[in-house]
Amino acid sequence: MTTRVLVVLLAISVGVALAAPMSVQVRTCKVRATPSQLGGIVATVEYGAVVQAGALQNGWYSVTTADGKTGWVHESALSKKPIVMRAGATDAATGVSSDEVALAGKGFNEQVEAKLRKDGTLDYTWVDRMSAFSVNADRITQFRTQGRLPGGAQ
Amino acid sequence: MNERHGRRISPPISSMTLVLSLLAAVLLGGCETVREAGTGIAQATGVISSDQADSINRGAKAVEKTWQDLTPEQEYYIGRAVAARVFQTYPPLDRPLANDYLNLLGQSLAIFSNCPETFGGYHFLLLDSDEINAFAAPGGLILVTRGMVRCCENEDELAAVLAHEICHVEKKHGLSAIKQGRLTEAFTIVAAESAKQMGGEELASLTREFEGSVGDVVMTLTTSGYSRTQERDADVAAVRLLRRAGYPQTAMIAMLERMNERLTDAGGLGFAKTHPSAKSRADALRATIAGTTSTPDPVRQQRFSAAMQPVMASK
Numbered sequence: 001m002t003t004r005v006l007v008v009l010l011a012i013s014v015g016v017a018l019a020a021p022m023s024v025q026v027r028t029c030k031v032r033a034t035p036s037q038l039g040g041i042v043a044t045v046e047y048g049a050v051v052q053a054g055a056l057q058n059g060w061y062s063v064t065t066a067d068g069k070t071g072w073v074h075e076s077a078l079s080k081k082p083i084v085m086r087a088g089a090t091d092a093a094t095g096v097s098s099d100e101v102a103l104a105g106k107g108f109n110e111q112v113e114a115k116l117r118k119d120g121t122l123d124y125t126w127v128d129r130m131s132a133f134s135v136n137a138d139r140i141t142q143f144r145t146q147g148r149l150p151g152g153a154q
Numbered sequence: 155m156n157e158r159h160g161r162r163i164s165p166p167i168s169s170m171t172l173v174l175s176l177l178a179a180v181l182l183g184g185c186e187t188v189r190e191a192g193t194g195i196a197q198a199t200g201v202i203s204s205d206q207a208d209s210i211n212r213g214a215k216a217v218e219k220t221w222q223d224l225t226p227e228q229e230y231y232i233g234r235a236v237a238a239r240v241f242q243t244y245p246p247l248d249r250p251l252a253n254d255y256l257n258l259l260g261q262s263l264a265i266f267s268n269c270p271e272t273f274g275g276y277h278f279l280l281l282d283s284d285e286i287n288a289f290a291a292p293g294g295l296i297l298v299t300r301g302m303v304r305c306c307e308n309e310d311e312l313a314a315v316l317a318h319e320i321c322h323v324e325k326k327h328g329l330s331a332i333k334q335g336r337l338t339e340a341f342t343i344v345a346a347e348s349a350k351q352m353g354g355e356e357l358a359s360l361t362r363e364f365e366g367s368v369g370d371v372v373m374t375l376t377t378s379g380y381s382r383t384q385e386r387d388a389d390v391a392a393v394r395l396l397r398r399a400g401y402p403q404t405a406m407i408a409m410l411e412r413m414n415e416r417l418t419d420a421g422g423l424g425f426a427k428t429h430p431s432a433k434s435r436a437d438a439l440r441a442t443i444a445g446t447t448s449t450p451d452p453v454r455q456q457r458f459s460a461a462m463q464p465v466m467a468s469k
Contacts, residue, residue: 020378025226026273047227047273059268077271107344108228111357112364113235121365122238127248128281130237130295133253135261137233145311147454149400 019052022061025079025102031071035060038137042071048085048104053078202393219341221329222252226293229329230273233293236328236375240281240289240297243376247280247300247465255461256280259309260296260316266398268391276320280465286416287441288315289375290322292329304466305413308450308459310405314396317406321391327384330365331374339363379428389435393443403443410436 024045031051032039035058043065045051051073053061060072085104105111116122226231247253260278264270276294281287284297290296296319306312324327340363344355374380380388392404414432429435 025285026271026275027230029271037270050254074271076269102225104227106228107223107340107360108224108231108364110231115233115357115361116235116365117243122235123241124234124238126241126279127234127237127295130246130277131234131254131274133257133277133279134275135257139258140262140265143262144400147457148451149262151398 018054019064020048020080021082022053022063022078022080023083023102024049024073024077025083026077029073029077031063031065031069031073033071035062035072037074038141039072041137043067043069048083050082051078060080106134206378212336216314220334220338221326221332221337223341224329224337226273229326230293231370232329232332232371233274233291233295233365235364236291236371237295237297237323239368239372240375244281244283244285244287244289244297244299247282249280249465252461252465253278253280255457256298256312256316259313260320263313263395263399263401264294264320265316266395267320267324272323273406276323278316286413290328292323292326292371294320294323296320296323300465303462304410305416306458307412308403308405309454310396310450311409311412312374312458312462313399313401314392314406314409316361316387317392317395317399317401321395322380322384324391325384325387327380327388328371328375330384331380332370336363336366336370341365375428377428382430385430386438389439390396391443393439402448404448407439407443410439 024047027047029045029047029049030041031043031045033042034040045065049066051061051063051065053063053073055062056075059075060101061075062070063073063078064070079102081102081106083102113124117124159465206343260276264276272294274293276296277299278296281297281299284301284304285299286301288296288298288302293374296316298315298319303312303313306315340360343360343363346356379385390405393406396403396405410432414436416430
């Protein structure tokens with residue numbers, strides 16, 4: 001019993017030691033129950049949020065969210081560089097230079113797109129329409145099953 | 155200072171010369187420590203002010219940045235504008251059922267990509283054009299012409315087309331088409347506005363670089379094409395993606411062979427203009443692909459026909 005407790009404590013301490021903060025670099029990040037894009041959704045984390053990530057395994061990080069939920073996130077959704085959400089919140093607030101963080105909304109951004117829309121340079125009607133096309137995991141699973149698609153190796 | 159005391163000890167180095175030398179060392183050298191030491195000395199000796207030193211350091215960091223430093227968020231905004239520009243030449247095809255099927259198929263592949271998560275996700279749309287073509291805008295907006303769908307006899311072959319485009323997104327081939335000069339300019343503007351909201355003049359300059367960058371990507375997608383190496387990389391990655399998603403890898407060869415026949419008939423327009431010959435691509439892949447072409451699965455064949463037949467038949 002004592003040995004078992006020690007093993008558990010050791011595993012937890014190793015996990016804590018390996019965990020490192022990473023930032024969500026996509027608009028909405030789904031934390032999944034299993035390391036699969038079809039895994040159940042444990043939590044949803046927004047752009048710029050920080051999660052504690054363990055070791056990378058086959059493209060997936062085991063993560064713990066700020067409110068203590070645990071699951072898996074694909075590496076393409078995370079960045080080692082902190083992402084600061086508010087303009088002007090770098091240097092003084094974080095104590096790091098703006099080159100060490102990614103400032104959300106900097107550069108080619110919503111403001112630039114708004115200018116192009118306002119000027120009438122580009123029509124985004126269909127861009128918005130196609131961006132709203134969504135397919136949930138259940139439909140993908142059904143599509144794959146009905147189509148007898150084997151594998152599913154990630 | 156020497157003149158004030160009436161005697162010059164050593165030949166003068168003008169402030170301008172020193173600033174230019176420092177700038178050259180800073181911009182060409184690329185070594186952060188040397189640069190910061192250099193601007194530090196210039197600042198300490200009063201040749202440049204603290205603001206000027208910061209500006210040089212920021213500018214130099216901007217020069218060092220390339221398309222690989224664009225964030226997923228910036229890639230997203232570039233991709234949206236690229237798609238909007240493509241629509242000016244290739245109008246979208248408003249067929250909800252066909253577009254829904256295209257998205258189901260595309261998402262069933264994208265989840266197995268090395269980059270399944272992009273800032274705004276993958277989305278797929280048909281284009282109302284008989285030209286045989288497909289485009290991948292950065293960030294995951296993928297566009298396929300009616301003519302390209304006509305080149306595919308079954309779901310597996312259409313999956314091969316989408317897999318190829320998804321792999322262009324995964325490898326950020328679109329972003330690599332942006333001229334470095336535009337990015338340097340953009341990163342310099344961005345570096346200068348670190349602690350405040352972008353002003354009208356900065357926004358106008360940044361928008362100009364943005365439009366130029368979008369133009370570079372659109373030019374590559376629609377006119378000049380990716381390099382042969384990039385096309386080859388996308389083909390190889392697409393075969394891997396098909397295998398992971400459970401589709402026969404041979405679908406890629408079958409699609410390329412059919413495209414080769416159709417493109418020859420079409421006289422080298424569209425896809426033929428921007429891609430290496432489909433025959434040479436099929437030949438290059440053949441040695442790496444296991445198995446032989448099999449009969450398409452009846453369920454996949456049926457759902458492909460149900461969704462796409464009306465699209466292929468019209469016009």
